[in-house]
Amino acid sequence: xxxQKSANIKSSPVRELLKYTKKPEFISLAGGIPATxxxxxxxxxxxxxxILAIDHRQMFQYSVxxxxxxxxxxxxxxxxxxxxxxxxxxxxxxxxxxxxxxLLSRVFLEKGDKVLVERPTYLAALQLFSYTDAEIEEVxxxxxxxDLEALRSVLADGQVKMLYLIPNFANPTGHTLDYQTREQIVxxxxxxxxxxxxxxxxxxxxxxxxxxxSLYAIAQSMYGNNHNICYMSSFSKIFAPGLRLGWLAAPDxxxxxxxxxxxxxxxxxxxxxxxIAAKYLASGRLMxxxxxxxxxxxxxxxxxxxxxxxxxxxxxxxxxxxxxMFLWCHINLDINATDLLAACIEEKVIFVPxxxxxxxxxxxxxxxxxxSMLTNENADEAAIRIAKAIEKLQ
Amino acid sequence: xxxQKSANIKSSPVRELLKYTKKPEFISLAGGIPATxxxxxxxxxxxxxxILAIDHRQMFQYSVxxxxxxxxxxxxxxxxxxxxxxxxxxxxxxxxxxxxxxLLSRVFLEKGDKVLVERPTYLAALQLFSYTDAEIEEVxxxxxxxDLEALRSVLADGQVKMLYLIPNFANPTGHTLDYQTREQIVxxxxxxxxxxxxxxxxxxxxxxxxxxxSLYAIAQSMYGNNHNICYMSSFSKIFAPGLRLGWLAAPDxxxxxxxxxxxxxxxxxxxxxxxIAAKYLASGRLMxxxxxxxxxxxxxxxxxxxxxxxxxxxxxxxxxxxxxMFLWCHINLDINATDLLAACIEEKVIFVPxxxxxxxxxxxxxxxxxxSMLTNENADEAAIRIAKAIEKLQ
Numbered sequence: 001x002x003x004q005k006s007a008n009i010k011s012s013p014v015r016e017l018l019k020y021t022k023k024p025e026f027i028s029l030a031g032g033i034p035a036t037x038x039x040x041x042x043x044x045x046x047x048x049x050x051i052l053a054i055d056h057r058q059m060f061q062y063s064v065x066x067x068x069x070x071x072x073x074x075x076x077x078x079x080x081x082x083x084x085x086x087x088x089x090x091x092x093x094x095x096x097x098x099x100x101x102x103l104l105s106r107v108f109l110e111k112g113d114k115v116l117v118e119r120p121t122y123l124a125a126l127q128l129f130s131y132t133d134a135e136i137e138e139v140x141x142x143x144x145x146x147d148l149e150a151l152r153s154v155l156a157d158g159q160v161k162m163l164y165l166i167p168n169f170a171n172p173t174g175h176t177l178d179y180q181t182r183e184q185i186v187x188x189x190x191x192x193x194x195x196x197x198x199x200x201x202x203x204x205x206x207x208x209x210x211x212x213x214s215l216y217a218i219a220q221s222m223y224g225n226n227h228n229i230c231y232m233s234s235f236s237k238i239f240a241p242g243l244r245l246g247w248l249a250a251p252d253x254x255x256x257x258x259x260x261x262x263x264x265x266x267x268x269x270x271x272x273x274x275x276i277a278a279k280y281l282a283s284g285r286l287m288x289x290x291x292x293x294x295x296x297x298x299x300x301x302x303x304x305x306x307x308x309x310x311x312x313x314x315x316x317x318x319x320x321x322x323x324x325m326f327l328w329c330h331i332n333l334d335i336n337a338t339d340l341l342a343a344c345i346e347e348k349v350i351f352v353p354x355x356x357x358x359x360x361x362x363x364x365x366x367x368x369x370x371x372s373m374l375t376n377e378n379a380d381e382a383a384i385r386i387a388k389a390i391e392k393l394q
Numbered sequence: 395x396x397x398q399k400s401a402n403i404k405s406s407p408v409r410e411l412l413k414y415t416k417k418p419e420f421i422s423l424a425g426g427i428p429a430t431x432x433x434x435x436x437x438x439x440x441x442x443x444x445i446l447a448i449d450h451r452q453m454f455q456y457s458v459x460x461x462x463x464x465x466x467x468x469x470x471x472x473x474x475x476x477x478x479x480x481x482x483x484x485x486x487x488x489x490x491x492x493x494x495x496x497l498l499s500r501v502f503l504e505k506g507d508k509v510l511v512e513r514p515t516y517l518a519a520l521q522l523f524s525y526t527d528a529e530i531e532e533v534x535x536x537x538x539x540x541d542l543e544a545l546r547s548v549l550a551d552g553q554v555k556m557l558y559l560i561p562n563f564a565n566p567t568g569h570t571l572d573y574q575t576r577e578q579i580v581x582x583x584x585x586x587x588x589x590x591x592x593x594x595x596x597x598x599x600x601x602x603x604x605x606x607x608s609l610y611a612i613a614q615s616m617y618g619n620n621h622n623i624c625y626m627s628s629f630s631k632i633f634a635p636g637l638r639l640g641w642l643a644a645p646d647x648x649x650x651x652x653x654x655x656x657x658x659x660x661x662x663x664x665x666x667x668x669x670i671a672a673k674y675l676a677s678g679r680l681m682x683x684x685x686x687x688x689x690x691x692x693x694x695x696x697x698x699x700x701x702x703x704x705x706x707x708x709x710x711x712x713x714x715x716x717x718x719m720f721l722w723c724h725i726n727l728d729i730n731a732t733d734l735l736a737a738c739i740e741e742k743v744i745f746v747p748x749x750x751x752x753x754x755x756x757x758x759x760x761x762x763x764x765x766s767m768l769t770n771e772n773a774d775e776a777a778i779r780i781a782k783a784i785e786k787l788q
Contacts, residue, residue, distance in 0.1 A: 001555070001587060001622075002651050003504035011654045015459060031456070039454050045446050052439050060433050060634035062425070065409065095489055095638075095660040102659050106525055110397035127658035131500055133527070161395070195395060228395075240454035242665035244489075257396050260405045264521035265496050266489040270664055271636035 009130050012123055013356050020350050027382045029304075029351040029369040032171055032325055034237050036373070038296055040289055044240060047279045051272075059272045065263040067093025067247070068274040074281035075247055081287060082203070084217055086231070086249035092259055093269045097201055097234035097246030099262075102128050104162070104197050104230055106261045107254070109134040113161035116154065118146075120357030120366070122171045122199065125164055134161065136359045146177070148184045155192040162195045167215060168203040169324025172357045172368035176322065179212050186219045189228050195254075201234040201246075204290055206323035207298035216249060225251050230258075235277055237325070238293060239286060243273040297325065297372060300379075304371040307383035315390060325372040328354070335393050336364040343389035349382050403524050406517055407750050414744050421776045423698075423745040423763040426565055426719055428631050430767070432690055434683055438634060441673045445666075453666045459657040461487025461641070462668040468675035469641055475681060476597070478611055480625070480643035486653055487663045491595055491628035491640030493656075496522050498556070498591050498624055500655045501648070503528040507555035510548065512540075514751030514760070516565045516593065519558055528555065530753045540571070542578050549586040556589045561609060562597040563718025566751045566762040570716065573606050580613045583622050589648075595628040595640075598684055600717035601692035610643065619645050624652075629671055631719070632687060633680065637667040691719065691766060694773075698765040701777035709784060719766040722748070729787050730758040737783035743776050 014030060021028040051059065066072070072088040079086050094100045101124075109115060111133035117125065119138040129136050137160075140150040154160060163185070167177045177185075189196050198215045219227035234246040250258055262268070280286060301320070304327055308316055318329040331337060337353035344350060354366025374382065408424060415422040445453065460466070466482040473480050488494045495518075503509060505527035511519065513532040523530050531554075534544040548554060557579070561571045571579075583590050592609050613621035628640040644652055656662070674680060695714070698721055702710055712723040725731060731747035738744060748760025768776065 001502060001589060001648075003500075003502055003507075005504065006501045006651050006655065009654055009658070011650070012657055015657055018458065033456050036451060036455050039451060041451050041454065044454060048442065048446065052442065057430060057433060057435050058636075060435060060438060060636040061430050062427050062630070062635045064412065095663075098658075099660040106397075107400045108395060108397055110399065113397075124658055124661070127654075131655070131658065193395060236456070240666075241456045242452075242454040244660065244662070244664045254395075256405070257400050260403055260521075261400065261525070263406055263409055264403070264492075264518055264525065266493040266638065267518070268638070269489075270638045270667055272634075273664055273667065 005131055009127055012127065014123060014352055017350050017352065020345065025348050027349045027378050027385065028373055029349065029371070029382060032370055032372070034241060034372060035296065038293060039240060040285065043285050043289070044276065044280065047276055047283065050279060051275055056275070059275050061271065063268050063271040065259050065268045067091065067269060068271060068278060071274045071278035074278045078281050078286065082211065084214055084231070085220060090249050090252065090255060092248045092250070092255065092262060093274055094232070094246045094248055094262070095244045095266070095269050096236055096241070097199060097232040097248070098124055100232040100246055100248040101125050101164070101197060101199065103248070103258050103261045103265070104195070105129060105132045107257045108161055108195055112159065114159045115162040115164060116160055117164045117359055118166065118170065119359070120172055120354060120363070121164065121359070122166060123356050125199070126359055138359050146181055148181065148188070151185070152188055155188055155194055158192070160192070160194050162197060163189060164197045164199065165215070166199045166202070168200055168212070169205065169321050169326070171202070172326055172352070172354065173328040174319065174321030174324055174326045176212060182212065182215050182218055186215050186222060186229070190219070190223060194228060196229045198229055198231045200231065201237050202324035203233065204238050205294060205297055205325070207294040208322040226253070227251055230254065238290060239277065239280065243276060245269065245273055245277050300371040300374040301327065303374050303376065303379035304369060307379040311380065311383035311387045312390070325370050327369040327371060329367050329369055331365040331367065333390065333394065335390065337367040338364070339393060340367065340389060343392050344386055347385035347389045349385040399525055403521055406521065408517060408746055411744050411746065414739065419742050421743045421772050421779065422767055423743065423765070423776060425767070426764055428635060428766060429690065432687060433634060434679065437679050437683070438670065438674065441670055441677065444673060445669055450669070453669050455665065457662050457665040459653050459662045461485065461663060462665060462672060465668045465672035468672045472675050472680065476605065478608055478625070479614060484643050484646065484649060486642045486644070486649065486656060487668055488626070488640045488642055488656070489638045489660070489663050490630055490635070491593060491626040491642070492518055494626040494640055494642040495519050495558070495591060495593065497642070497652050497655045497659070498589070499523060499526045501651045502555055502589055506553065508553045509556040509558060510554055511558045511753055512560065512564065513753070514566055514748060514757070515558065515753070516560060517750050519593070520753055532753050540575055540579070542575070542582070545579070546582055549582055549588055552586070554586070554588050556591060557583060558591045558593065559609070560593045560596070561606070562594055563599065563715050563720070565596070566720055566746070566748065567722040568713065568715030568718055568720045570606060576606065576609050576612055580609050580616060580621070580623070584613070584617060588622060590623045592623055592625045594625065595631050596718040597627065598632050599688060599691055599719070601688040602716040620647070621645055624648065632684060633671065633674065637664070637670060639663065639667055639671050694765040694768045695721065697768050697770065697773035698763060701773040705774065705777035705781045706784070719764050721763040721765060723761050723763055725759040725761065727784065727788065729784065731761040732758070733787060734761065734783060737786050738780055741779040741783045743779035
């Protein structure tokens with residue numbers, strides 16, 4: 001009785017691996033989740049206590065679809081730290097930024113459309129696009145960079161409605177788009193009337209190098225408010241994923257249709273949770289917190305890389321990401337990542353095989369290692385277990 | 395650039411009326427929202443304090459898509475008070491029950507399908523179905539009851555995939571389906587393999603008469619777990635809408651596909667909020683609270699009816715609902731509800747014109763009055779203002 005589409009969509013392997021992460025004897029390099037030990041529980045508790053001390057009755061009541069004015073204002077202020085100008089009225093609060101991708105799919109994609117994605121890209125985005133009537137296509141690459149000439153010709157044929165990008169420390173590759181590429185993309189999508197979904201949950205987690213302006217900011221500087229970039233980010237990687245809070249900034253011409261879709265889907269995001277985030281932002285804690293998170297994740301990235309070097313030598317190759325949570329690896333042996341995962345599960349270490357992140361023609365020798373939960377104590381052990389698993393397979 | 399569907403879907407007039415409800419000089423009979431003065435703020439605060447006093451770090455972290463085990467268990471227990479047997483493993487936690495309608499639409503509806511709705515029905519459900527490729531049709535009625543023979547012949551032609559029903563104190567009509575009708579519908583949908591979306595946010599708010607078993611319960615007694623009824627309810631009308639918590643109970647054969655859809659849409663519902671609801675249910679407060687809510691809403695229903703009798707005589711006719719929040723009225727004059735609303739806005743009283751609740755052929759002389767926010771002080775004044783508006787139009 002299921003629809004054809006629904007029958008074809010499988011549960012995320014990442015979520016399926018959760019059952020192992022709950023077992024203490026396992027070391028998880030699987031989830032793209034923030035370190036539990038880094039959650040600012042005391043800070044959030046203080047904010048909640050402050051809320052309970054004031055009149056908060058309305059925070060338990062229905063509210064407006066766009067989101068609480070206080071939170072939208074605080075997000076606008078917060079973004080200024082990152083040279084991002086998102087007026088309150090262009091912001092919609094969502095249940096994590098993933099819902100924003102869904103809203104944009106609903107509002108823009110229909111039969112006959114194509115949606116372009118990076119190769120590889122965020123699994124849940126691929127799942128979401130599979131629920132639409134649009135066709136998913138991958139952008140072409142030339143020496144590990146988006147092939148802009150190829151992109152132009154694809155856009156020129158007029159079927160592409162949407163381009164989905166993770167510009168900073170992408171999931172799963174950890175790759176960041178350089179300024180020139182962003183600028184060219186902004187020009188191309190403007191010329192060909194294509195919407196960009198700029199999904200940026202990791203941008204705050206840069207721990208080296210210069211910040212690259214968002215496509216949203218570049219488009220604003222070129223075209224004012226008449227651009228086609230929808231920017232989204234999340235509090236899930238830097239604050240508290242359990243509160244399910246994300247936000248979307250879209251140009252005026254798009255926002256009202258997106259708000260209507262959110263209204264139909266679930267009316268609005270939790271009023272109470274929005275006020276927790278608003279007061280947390282207002283307290284200034286998050287900006288302090290970010291530098292702590294950046295230092296921690298940088299350290300954990302280095303722990304992982306050093307452990308891999310030490311115990312796996314050149315069996316795996318990878319590029320070093322300058323932010324985020326992911327190390328994207330290639331197996332330099334005649335072993336595919338799914339078999340390696342099976343062997344690793346026996347050794348009690350898990351990761352995500354890269355093939356799940358490809359819209360088509362998966363690279364079966366790629367894998368995603370997340371270092372967000374790694375510690376001084378278990379980094380070496382994680383690499384040793386992977387090495388053991390590889391030996392078994394050789 | 396919007397999709398055709400999206401371009402055709404307008405914002406809910408109910409939500410648009412919100413701006414008036416924020417003005418203290420207005421009396422609102424518009425929103426289907428629980429009385430703000432009836433929210434158990436102290437009770438909820440106590441629960442939150444209890445949570446902050448225990449180890450709650452994981453409540454700020456990502457969690458499983460199905461929902462927190464504690465909450466699913468408490469909902470299972472809670473439902474037993476209403477002779478509803480929903481095993482934990484058949485429950486999915488959603489962002490309000492509205493999201494459950496969306497999930498079911500995504501999982502089941504595709505091009506060529508028809509979805510049957512009551513006439514009139516919940517506006518947001520109509521909006522949601524409009525985002526799908528399915529065609530919306532209304533069930534036929536005979537003397538104000540669903541025409542079961544007509545229903546059989548519609549189902550027999552094989553195109554209907556889904557039947558959307560609000561069995562108790564329906565929005566907008568306040569109408570409740572009798573046992574015989576429910577039993578017949580359960581048999582028909584089983585025979586013709588049609589899914590029922592049983593949307594029951596108001597069932598807890600019965601203040602007179604005998605409870606009628608849910609279609610879900612009737613189907614279970616007839617077919618065990620192999621039935622086609624998806625039952626959903628919400629904490630928004632009886633607990634705290636601002637926490638955005640609802641839940642869905644579906645038979646085994648459907649649940650996994652629905653969970654995959656939820657996973658793709660927004661991963662899961664707020665972990666923290668789920669624990670607030672779980673502990674509130676465990677405390678037993680909600681069962682106590684219900685009788686208070688029932689008494690209050692019954693009183694407010696009577697306030698409205700008496701005020702209408704006194705100031706409008708037979709200008710409006712309506713049936714008296716035995717639960718819920720809505721009085722569905724017909725204007726016995728040559729005035730349509732949209733013009734009346736315009737005149738009422740000048741008199742500073744608002745309601746929802748009935749026409750927005752019809753999939754097709756709207757009844758322009760119907761209107762929905764909500765008594766949930768009415769008080770001893772403003773009930774008469776509300777009716778007086780409506781009477782004045784009517785006079786102006788005559």
